Amino acid sequence: MRLESFLLMRHEILLTVALLIILIAELSTENKKKISNLSVILFLGVTVIGFLPVPEGLLFGEMYRTSHLIVLMKNILNIGTLILFFQSAEWIKQTEYKNKVSEFYMLILSTLIGMNFMISSGHFIMFYIGLELATIPIAALAAYDRLKNISAEAGIKLILSSALSTGIMLYGISMLYGTVGSLYFSDMAGANLNTPLQTLAFIFFFAGMGFKISLVPFHLWTADVYEGAPINVSSYLSVISKGAAVFTLTIILYTVFYSIMPMWKNLLYVVAILTMTVGNLFALRQQNLKRFLAFSSVAQAGFILLGIIDGSGLGMASVVYFVLIYIFTNLGAFGVVSAISVASGKEHIDDYNGLYKTNPKLSLLLMLALFSLAGIPPVAGFFGKFFLFTAAAHSGYFWLVFIAVINATISLYYYLLVVKAMFINKNENPIAYFKSAFTTKVGLLLCVFGIFAIGLLSPVYEFIRMFSNIL
Amino acid sequence: MDFLTLFVVVPVLTIIAIVFTKNMKQTRLVAAVGMGIQLLLAVALVFMYLAERKAGNTSEMLFSHSYVWFESLNIKYNIGVDGISVAMILLTGIVVFTGVFASWTVEYLSREFFISLIFLSTGVFGFFISLDLFTMFLFYEVAVIPMYLLIGIWGTGPKEYSAMKLTLMLMGASALLLVGILGIYFNSNAGGGELTFSILEISKVHIPMAAQRMFFPMTFIGFGVLGALFPFHTWSPDGHASAPTAVSMLHAGVLMKLGGYGAFRVAIFLLPDAAKEMSWFFLILTGTSVVYGAFGAIFQKDLKYINAYSSVSHCGLVLFAILMMNRAALNGAVLQMLSHGLMTALFFALIGMIYGRTHTRMINKLGGLMKVMPILAVSYVIAGLANLGLPGLSGFVAEMTIFFGSFQYTDVFHRVLTISVAASIVITAVYILRVVGKILYGPIVNKEFLKLDDAHWYERLSTGLLIVGIAGIGIAPLWLSDMINESLSPIMHQLLNVIVK
Known part of the structure; x- marks a missing residue:
């Protein structure tokens, strides 16, 4: 194996280097606020370099593999994390966090490394290591506000339930090993x-x-953990972590479990219906915006299954495309909620009454993001959903599509409730006007750009489609 | 850029211009100028279309252009017009333009109001020029969603409830529609070609019967909900009654026509076999709409509710005529869409103006308005007469043609339906004349009314323009009828093929 071939692992290596630089900076400086800026700039570099072309190939005797599609997925996750960093820069400057700024960035970067390995894995052990690396630091992040009971509880809840689920998964993997004789x-x-x-x-x-x-x-863990964790961590959980898991699941279903495709299609059919419906029905009654977005993201996961169920390149493309859109959209929604939470500490839907009067730009952005989540044209969410449905219809699942679109209509109801609060409801004391920090603005503007551009500009989809036939 | 795309670009540019306006006066001026240009474009389109046809251009769609959008799915931005869409575009142009003047005095968040209103019209224009199912669906949803804000923010009465009901029902309908469209798409390669969303290409393919049976009801109901198909019409009275004036005008005048147009252009045109087979069932439903709407209108006391139920009845008639599937009835359906669009817009505009002065829409609290505001009152009478189908005005021409068409079926089922529907149209006269007698004539019930003024210049402009349109269709229906008739040939060809098989 030649040394250049390590360049195939460029994403992981870059992230590790960035992580080490932050660690060294943490040890050598007292001014923790600088670390925040340094991390954002470092990660900006990592994201940009990630887009340089890289060959396809295998490493460590097939333990690690990479292809254009996999690189694309990693880049999508990088973009999402970058936006999240922009949105978090202001939040992390609050005094209560001043001694653990670098922890936030380091933990996020290490989960990202784990996710990258997970996506790139060609062996179940590799996959398992990636998965653990992606999960355990998130539990620490969920308990980031450890002095608040609710946050500590979120951390414990996440680590316990994820340990259980990983255990079950390992049991399954061991059975596979027992029957096939290889991992x-x-x-x-x-x-x-x-x-x-x-x-x-x-x-x-x-x-x-x-x-x-x-x-x-x-x-069942979702809503509690999202509510308890700091909002930017919830945002990361709902977008990047979920996106990476979706990518991995799709790749593994399409390759490893290709031989039992009819079986997993049936399974997905049922789970998709359950996920969409339950997610939507629970979202209807939420008053806390974090819980609200948690259930909405459960429902969105159900929609994603409609893309996976197709089992062909079309399905793969629609899933990757949707996740890309979902990253921009959900980060837009979480970004606004986070900005408002930092400025006023309010997180309830009722608190948003009359928001348009005082903060018109944030209200418009949140409306755009919610419409995109609901799949209303001309914003990107419409295209994402339409192509997911196209993928499911491609396999002949018209009734599944029908149930999904009915669910999309139900979801529109609760998204409109938030719009109604901001635009229609009257309020004596709306959240006062506040100015967002520069970094927050950049983070939100990137989302606006994505919400508009990714749908209308067809080259994005065609680019994804081009790679998605080759796995 | 091609000519038709201007119909989408001009509203978008107007919206961008409105964003930069500083106060209400500037905003409404920009909106009026933008929509004025749009109306002129629509008029120019009519003349260009006629000239082109005169020059001997016989292709199905004129001014058509096709740009590849999502290549791998064969989605194209494909536009073109025939006589029917030209007529609908002209209708939309008139209604939107007059709608801007009808909302001349909106003060609360006027910028946002006009942006939403024009955004809605963008969707409508885009829908009428689309020849691709994907873009058509996209524009359809674009037209529906601003409705929520328009009714929710600027509406009256139980506006939040009505807005939510309307939005969810229409979006639920679009759910059905989406499945229908995907179903058509994945069967569009039945002739051996590639999958396509293009309406013209799909019309040349014979979609397998099993697929037609599954997707025709979805597509027809999907569009039908927007066209107030019984029992999915319930969004309409509440929505119309709560909406601000211009929105009622646009919604009843134009948006409900999207349903008729779509049912005609997609459901019947692309799935003709199933349409023939299942028409009996939907004829009963649409017939019920007509009768139910008419009776519903009798029992209402609120002017807007009366009109909303009357719209259910008249839009039901459009769908009824479309399902008759012969040349005369289809011709009548298009005429009815135009005629109803204009007179309903006029009605809602006048109701808005009366409400703006008297602050009530209840007929028992109004009376003797003829003495106070003669211009508005006379316009109201004209709208009423057109609505009940007086010869010389647009309603008569349209209804006459429809019944002429539907009477061509000689079997008992069609006869019974036609007669009961025609009879219920007579009921229109009951509620129209009752309202006219009650609110316009008779003694002035409220002394306060004596202080009220008559129409302002912007109100005269909008009512005048609509009346000209109504009288225009009524007095000279022939040129319009010719334009429509010509464009019916492709669909008649489709339907005739079915009978041969």
Whole structure:
């Protein structure tokens, strides 16, 4: 193996270097606020370099593999994290966090490294290490406000339930090993995984992944953790962490479990309906915006399954495209909620009454993001949803599409409730006008740009589609 | 850029210009100028269309252009017009323009109001020029969603409830529509070609019967909800009654026509076999709309509710005529869309103006308005007469043509339906004349009314323009009818093919 071939792992190496630089900076400076700026700039560099072309290939005897599609996925996650960093820069400057600024960035970067390995894995052990690296630091992040009970509780809840789900998944993986005799993805793909034991193994594996993506019935942790964790961590959980898990699940379903496609299609059919419906019905009654967005993101995960269920390049493209849009959209929504929470400490829908009078720009942005989540044209969410539905219809699942669109209509109801609060409801004391910090503005403007541009500009979709046939 | 795209670009530019206006006066001026240009474009389009046809251009769609959008899914931005869409575009141009003047005095958040209103019209214009199912669906949803804000923020009465009901019902309808469109798309390669969203290309393919049976009801109901198909019409009375004037005008005048136009252009045109087979069921539903709407209107006391139910009845008639599927009835359907669009817009404009002065819409609290505001009152009478189908005004021409068409079926089922529907149209006269007698003539019930003034210049402009349109269709229906008739040939060809099979 030549040394250049390590360049295939460029994303992971860059992230590790950035992580180490932040660590050194943390040790050598007293001014923690500078670390925040340094991290954002470093990560900006990492994101940009990530877009340089890189060859496809395998490393460590197939343990690690990379392709254009995988690089694209990593870049999408990088973009999302970058926006999140912009949005967090102001939040992290609050005095209560002043001694743990670098922890936030380091923990996020290490989860990102884990996710990258997870997506790139060609072997279940590699996948497992990536998964753990992606999960454990998030539990620490969820407990970032550790002096607040609710945040500490979120951390514990996340680590315990994720340990359980990972355990179940490992059990499934061990059964696969027992029946196939190898943990390499390529060997599994070659084998026919049709025996009942393997089916059980698959279901265990799927349950583990379902936990990460918060599919019903593995979603119960979602709302509590989102509510308890600091808002920017919830944002990261709902967008990047979920996106990475969706990518990994799609890749593994399409390659490793290709031989039992009809079986997992049936499973996805049921889980998709459950996830959309339960997510939506619970979102209807939420008053806390973090819980509200948590259930909305459960429902969105159900929609994503409609893309995965297609099982062809079309489905893969629609999933990647939707996740890209979802990142911009949901970060836009969380970004506004976070900005308002930092400025006024308010997180309830009722607090938003009359917001348009005092903060018109933030209200408009939140409305755009919510419309995009609901899939209203001309914003990007419409295109994302339409293509997901197209993918499901491509496999002939017209009734599933029908149920999904009805669910989209239900979701419109609760998204409109927030719009109604901001634009229609009257309020004696609306949240006062405040100026957002420069970094927050950049983070939000990037979202606006994405929400408008990604849908209307077809080259984005075509670019994704071009790579998505080759796995 | 091609000519038709201007119909989408001009409103968008107007919206951008409005963003930079400073006060209400500037805002409404910019809106009026923008929509004035739009109206002129629509008039110019009519003349260009006629000239082109005269020059012997016989292609199905004129001024058509096609740009690839999402290449791998074969989604194109594909536009073009035939006589029917030209007529609908002219209608939209008139209603939007007059709508701007009808909302001349909106003060509360006027910038946002005009932006939403014009955004809505962008969707409508885009819908009428689209020849691609994807863009058509996109513009349809663009037209629906601003409605929520328009009714919710600027409406009256139980506005939040009405706005939510309207938005959710129409979005639910678009859910059905989406499945229908995807179903058509994935069967569009039945002839061996590639998958396509293009309406013209799909019309040349014979979609398998099983697929037609599944997707025709979805598409027809999807569009039908917007056209007030019974039992999915309930959004309409509440929505119209709560909406601000210009929005009622636009909604009843134009947006409900999207339903008729879509049912005609997509459901019947692309899935003709299933349409033939299932028409009996939907004929009963649409017939119920007509009868139910008419009876509903009798029992209402609020002017807007009366008109909203009357719209259910008249838009039901459009769908009814479309399902008759012969040349005369289809011709009548298009005429009815135009005629109803204009007179309903006039009605809602006048009701808005009366409400703006008297602050009530209840007929028992109004009376003797003829003495106080003669111009508005006379216009109201004209609108009423057009609505009940007086010869010489647009309503008569349209209804006559429809019944002429539907009477061509000689079997008992069609006869019974036609007669009961025609009979309920007579009921229109009951509620129209009752309202006219009650609120315009008779003694002045409220002394305060004597202080009220008559129409201002902007109100005269908007009512005048609409009356000209109504009388225009009524007195000289032929040129319009010719324009429509010509464009019916492709769909008639489709339907005739079905009978041969």
